[in-house]
Amino acid sequence: MSRFSPLRPGRPPRRWSRAHTVSLTGLLATLTAAGINGWSWLPTGWAVVSGVERSGGQLAHAAPVTGRVLFVSPHPDDETLTAAGLLYQVQKSGGQAFVVFLTNGDGFPWDVRTQTFRPTLNAGDYLRQGRLRMNEALDATRKLGIPKEQVLFLGFPDRGLTRVYTQNYLIPYRSPYTRADRAPYDGLFQPKVPYTGKALEEVMGRVFDKVQPDVVLAPSVLDTHPDHRSSSYVATRLASERGVRLYYYIVHGGVEWPLPKGYHPKLPLSPPRLEQQGVRWQRYNLTDEQQAVKVDAIRSYRSQLRLLSRFMWAFARENELLLPTPAE
Structure with missing residues (x-):
């Protein structure tokens, strides 16, 4: 051959x-x-x-959000990534923006390692990270014009809200990171709250009583992060029971969302899908001033930017996203 x-x-x-x-x-x-x-x-x-x-061009424009607005944030930085421009405008236009942080973001090992540079971590390392992220959140919300007394921390366990809400309704959950079974930080809205679903519902009810919101912004029930979904369940129930107008936002929309990564201020932010449960997302357009304030607030989260910078900067676009819920 x-x-x-x-x-x-x-x-x-x-x-x-x-x-x-x-x-x-x-x-x-x-x-x-x-x-x-x-x-x-x-x-x-x-x-x-x-x-x-x-x-982005297929989305309707959201109406201005005014009055007393409560943002339900599972972790420090969710409020800035998804609604910094909106919250800044609420304060600037004479309304009142409140932010409640359900956790301090104290359960992310890679984040903690960037601070300690040690392979073995202990509970004290995670608690220090929780305090650091509280301070970053206070700095970011200050840049949005939100007074410190309108920023509330609950101190529930990061990466543990689903267990707290669905499995530990009566028996306290112990965080595998901080080793705490009740809120361990100073400066909380209510100190030493046990890590149970019942306590989470009760303290969130007290937050609603204190704020008396006209509008609530909560994570989407389809967010892929378990803490976000659990936060959504609690906020949705309370807002529905009290007849408060509710909008959803989204942070974790699936693999590689949002695209493109990095800083693209002249592009729109489009949702993972145009509709969620038969309701279409809306775009809340930002002015140049609002965009600049948002960029400055993102910079407050230095601990997160070390690991997630291209993800975080992908939210600094010409608009933010809101999903209205049907009015009852």
Whole structure:
């Protein structure tokens, strides 16, 4: 048998080499990075940017949010990523914006390691991280014009709200990170609250009693983070029982959402899906001033920017997202 290819007489067949593999891998990596980061000069990046612009253009404009507004934040930074411009405008226009942080974000090991640089962590490390994130939240909300007395911390366990609400309704849950089974921080809305679902409902009820909100902003029930979904269940029930207008926001919308990653202030922020449970998302447009304030507030979360900067900056767009709930 001839060693030459019958399709190419007189020439040996080309073999796939390691150099070909490296080149193809590099090309695929570049095209993937173009899509994730919105490099519109490459096809995949152009496709992502075009899809975001098209989706954002299909959203109706949200009406101004006014009055006494309560933002329900599972972790410090959720309020800034999703509603910094809105909360700033509420305060500026004569309303009152309140933020309640259900947890202090004290259950993220990689975050804690960036502070300690030690492979083995202890409860004290997580508690120090919780106090750090409280201070970052106070700095961020101050930049939004929200007085300190309108910022409330509950101190429930990060990455534990679902267990607290669904499995530990009466028996206190113990955080595997801080080793606490009740709220351990100074400066809380109500100190030493046990980590039970019953206590979570009761203290959130007291927050509603104190604020008497006209509008509540809460995480979407379809957010992929368990803490966010549990926060949504509690806030939805309380707002519904009291006849308070409720809007949803979203932080964790699925794999790689939001795209493109990084800072793209001239692009809209589009939702993972245009509709949720038959209701269409709306866009809350931001002025240049609101965008600048939001950027400054994001910078307050230095501990998070060390690990999640491209994710966090992806929320600094020309609008924020709101999902209205049906009026009863």
